[in-house]
Amino acid sequence: MKWIANLLSDERGSISSKRIIALLSAFFLCVTLLLNAIKGVALSDNIVTAVMTICIAAMGSTTIDKFSTKNDD
Secondary structure, eight states, rough: OHHHHHBBBBSSSSSSSSHHHHHHHHHHHHHHHHHHHHHHOOOOOOHHHHHHHHHHHHHHHHHHHHHHOOOOO
16 A cells, blocks of 8 residues: 555655556556457547546646756855
């Protein structure tokens, strides 16, 4: 369980909501793709695009936070 907390934690050690949103949206995209491939369940393209956009935005903002440095001097 500690590796899950480390996965979702930012550089300061606190749980990041952006990482949780990115992980959940990536999970839902994978489930959607599997359902479509196995069962033939098709969702609206607009829904899939919206979840994909949320996933990309959350991952991108998490990456920007990781590499931006703050000087507390």
